[in-house]
Amino acid sequence: MKRNALNVLVCPVCKSSLLLTADEHEGPEVITGRLHCARCDSAYPIVRGVPRFVATGSYATSFGRQWNWFRTVQLDSKNGTDASERALRAVTGWQDSDYAGALVLDAGVGAGRFAECAARKGAEVFGIDLSAATDAAYINIGRLENVHLAQADIWAMPFREGTFDLAYSIGVLHHTPDPRVAFDKVAAAVKTGGSLAVYLYDRHGPDHVFTDFWRRITTRLPHALMAVVTLLAIPLYFLYRLPILGKLLHFVLPISMEPDWRWRWLDTFDWYTPKYQWKFLYPEVFRWFRENSFRDVEIFDGPIRMSGVKTCHPEVLAAARRA
Numbered sequence: 004m005k006r007n008a009l010n011v012l013v014c015p016v017c018k019s020s021l022l023l024t025a026d027e028h029e030g031p032e033v034i035t036g037r038l039h040c041a042r043c044d045s046a047y048p049i050v051r052g053v054p055r056f057v058a059t060g061s062y063a064t065s066f067g068r069q070w071n072w073f074r075t076v077q078l079d080s081k082n083g084t085d086a087s088e089r090a091l092r093a094v095t096g097w098q099d100s101d102y103a104g105a106l107v108l109d110a111g112v113g114a115g116r117f118a119e120c121a122a123r124k125g126a127e128v129f130g131i132d133l134s135a136a137t138d139a140a141y142i143n144i145g146r147l148e149n150v151h152l153a154q155a156d157i158w159a160m161p162f163r164e165g166t167f168d169l170a171y172s173i174g175v176l177h178h179t180p181d182p183r184v185a186f187d188k189v190a191a192a193v194k195t196g197g198s199l200a201v202y203l204y205d206r207h208g209p210d211h212v213f214t215d216f217w218r219r220i221t222t223r224l225p226h227a228l229m230a231v232v233t234l235l236a237i238p239l240y241f242l243y244r245l246p247i248l249g250k251l252l253h254f255v256l257p258i259s260m261e262p263d264w265r266w267r268w269l270d271t272f273d274w275y276t277p278k279y280q281w282k283f284l285y286p287e288v289f290r291w292f293r294e295n296s297f298r299d300v301e302i303f304d305g306p307i308r309m310s311g312v313k314t315c316h317p318e319v320l321a322a323a324r325r326a
């Protein structure tokens with residue numbers, strides 16, 4: 004981590020400033036050390052360059068495995084595509100100029116595919132993840148001067164409310180125990196006039212019925228075994244491309260149909276292993292935006308991709324309610 008991250012990072016318990024003790028440096032990076040809160044006496048270790056506000060990956064351990072195994076697959080700078088760039092734009096609708104000089108929160112940073120894009124556009128990016136994915140992200144993008152990473156829980160983020168100009172959470176909130184609460188937490192971190200964008204799984208149509216059934220089994224299997232099982236998606240892809248049989252197979256036992264075999268393997272693993280996988284309809288998520296005082300809510304192609312602009316600080320809103 005970099006010292007200037009302390010301009011933004013605070014104690015997740017009491018939201019006070021933190022004191023840094025550095026034991027090991029590499030240039031501007033503190034590799035080992037600790038953060039201490041003088042107010043509530045909480046201490047947080049810095050391990051392998053990342054401050055750790057949680058001790059374990061909790062319910063998100065599958066993502067820790069996933070992003071360390073498939074660390075570079077989805078990174079534009081590593082795979083030579085602009086897939087992450089396009090995916091980020093498809094969720095947010097934000098232009099390059101929106102990022103320049105902006106303070107940005109990536110809630111559920113994974114291996115850092117979207118944070119890399121935001122950083123390239125000139126934003127100061129803070130990426131958090133509950134899991135050990137932060138280790139993968141640190142290797143990928145942690146040394147960039149405008150990227151800051153932390154292993155932290157969306158429920159208790161090391162930020163004050165109203166901190167960020169832009170916040171996005173792409174494919175993350177539906178993997179938390181209560182996505183509505185998670186949404187409210189991320190929304191609270193956005194400042195008035197700032198924007199929030201999310202991507203969530205949708206439950207339009209019957210497609211999820213069979214996967215929900217299979218996931219009752221697959222979420223209980225060891226991750227190493229699931230890594231082997233989902234390997235089958237690589238050759239099955241060719242069978243699934245057949246006209247009628249393929250459609251039937253995809254309905255009964257969906258796999259990723261990404262042309263890149265590593266991406267296909269990763270996506271299939273990503274579908275069947277996470278402990279939580281909630282699905283939503285547009286009106287529900289629209290209400291979440293509204294109830295967090297977001298307006299100008301936009302709906303983008305491909306459910307569920309939405310963004311909105313925050314119109315009023317939560318404290319102002321609370322005072323208005325009391326009046």
Ligand SMILES: [Zn+2]
Binds near residue numbers: 015016018019
């Ligand atoms: Zn504290």
